[in-house]
Amino acid sequence: xxxxSHVYVTYIRATPEKVWSAITDPDLSGRYxxxxxxxxxxxxxxxxxxxxxxxxxxxxxxxxxxxPPRRLxxxxxxxxxxxxxxxxxxxxxxxxVHKDDMxxxxxxxxxxxxxxxxxxxxxxxxxxVLSSLKSFLETGKGLL
Amino acid sequence: MNPHQNRLDPSSFKPKSVYRTYIxxxxxxxxxxxxxxxxxxxxxxxxxxxxxxRAGGRFRLLWPDGRExxxxxxxxxxxxxxxxxxxxxxxxxxxxxxxxCLVTWDVEADGAATRLTMTESHNWEIPREIMLGGxxxxxxxxxxxxxxxxxxxxxxxxxxxxxxxxxxxxxxKAAKEKPWMRK
Numbered sequence: 001x002x003x004x005s006h007v008y009v010t011y012i013r014a015t016p017e018k019v020w021s022a023i024t025d026p027d028l029s030g031r032y033x034x035x036x037x038x039x040x041x042x043x044x045x046x047x048x049x050x051x052x053x054x055x056x057x058x059x060x061x062x063x064x065x066x067x068p069p070r071r072l073x074x075x076x077x078x079x080x081x082x083x084x085x086x087x088x089x090x091x092x093x094x095x096x097v098h099k100d101d102m103x104x105x106x107x108x109x110x111x112x113x114x115x116x117x118x119x120x121x122x123x124x125x126x127x128x129v130l131s132s133l134k135s136f137l138e139t140g141k142g143l144l
Numbered sequence: 145m146n147p148h149q150n151r152l153d154p155s156s157f158k159p160k161s162v163y164r165t166y167i168x169x170x171x172x173x174x175x176x177x178x179x180x181x182x183x184x185x186x187x188x189x190x191x192x193x194x195x196x197x198r199a200g201g202r203f204r205l206l207w208p209d210g211r212e213x214x215x216x217x218x219x220x221x222x223x224x225x226x227x228x229x230x231x232x233x234x235x236x237x238x239x240x241x242x243x244x245c246l247v248t249w250d251v252e253a254d255g256a257a258t259r260l261t262m263t264e265s266h267n268w269e270i271p272r273e274i275m276l277g278g279x280x281x282x283x284x285x286x287x288x289x290x291x292x293x294x295x296x297x298x299x300x301x302x303x304x305x306x307x308x309x310x311x312x313x314x315x316x317k318a319a320k321e322k323p324w325m326r327k
Contacts, residue, residue, distance in 0.1 A: 001208065009279070010165075010283060011284060011287035011291075011299055011301075012287070013295075013297075013299060014268055032302035052287065065176070074238060084168070098301070098302060099300065099301065099302040100300075102299060102300075102301075104270060104283075114182075127164035127165060128166050129167065130165075131165045131166035131290065132166065133165070134291075135168055135290075135294055138291060138294060138295050139294050139295060140170070141168070143166055143255075143256070143257045
């Protein structure tokens with residue numbers, strides 16, 4: 001099975017701590033992502049991506065690395081696929097200070113089933129989510 | 145250079161990389177930011193754009209002292225939806241040895257926001273390492289454009305690190321071997 005990966009780089013006028021919180025705080029992620037990201041964010045803990053309305057869980061995974069506020073790596077799957085290793089992908093968030101008040105956020109989504117539903121979804125999804133995150137941190141208002 | 149001596153066939157170019165962002169602005173505002181030098185100077189590393197508003201017209205990006213950095217032709221002019229230009233680096237060996245590429249901007253309303261998609265297309269088997277130059281630069285340009293339109297303030301990048309060394313090495317090699325001449 002061939003695997004695909006996609007990398008997205010965004011520069012945001014914010015501190016690494018603000019970017020980390022926006023990704024890991026369920027109330028904040030709800031405001032620009034429309035989903036609460038819920039976890040203890042310690043290595044080995046599970047995480048869930050829950051819709052705001054009825055709380056339906058759209059994605060689940062495990063925290064693989066957690067170095068606040070610089071690097072977070074999680075596994076990433078649809079809830080029904082969590083026991084199928086071929087369908088579990090991996091997302092790394094790298095938050096690097098570029099200069100003064102600006103960070104470079106790199107999202108690397110790897111181990112994707114090539115041409116599968118998850119790959120199709122995330123190539124639509126990440127550009128919007130990262131744009132909305134940047135707007136939220138720079139203007140106080142996401143794009144939802 | 146007479147652009148007619150240099151007419152290129154857009155259908156021979158293949159998309160090699162795509163960058164997309166969503167901006168809280170109207171398509172007309174995004175279009176203006178793409179073509180108006182007062183905007184480009186603020187988010188495109190200080191470069192002023194000069195676009196003749198018609199297919200076949202002249203396109204240039206100029207340094208603050210007026211020297212040319214990029215020259216090309218307008219391949220498609222469809223305000224405010226699509227701008228496609230050919231793209232030749234000038235006066236900067238070995239980078240200016242590279243053949244033309246195409247840069248296409250697609251601007252589409254999407255809900256309350258505008259979706260901006262930039263596609264870089266090439267008509268030769270460009271090595272992966274040469275694509276690194278764009279991968280380093282385009283996210284800065286596009287992030288800066290979005291910040292400028294949404295906050296009124298551009299992003300100030302630290303350019304002291306220079307281009308990635310593996311990118312420079314790959315361009316030097318290509319400038320010497322000219323692989324695009326092999327057909």
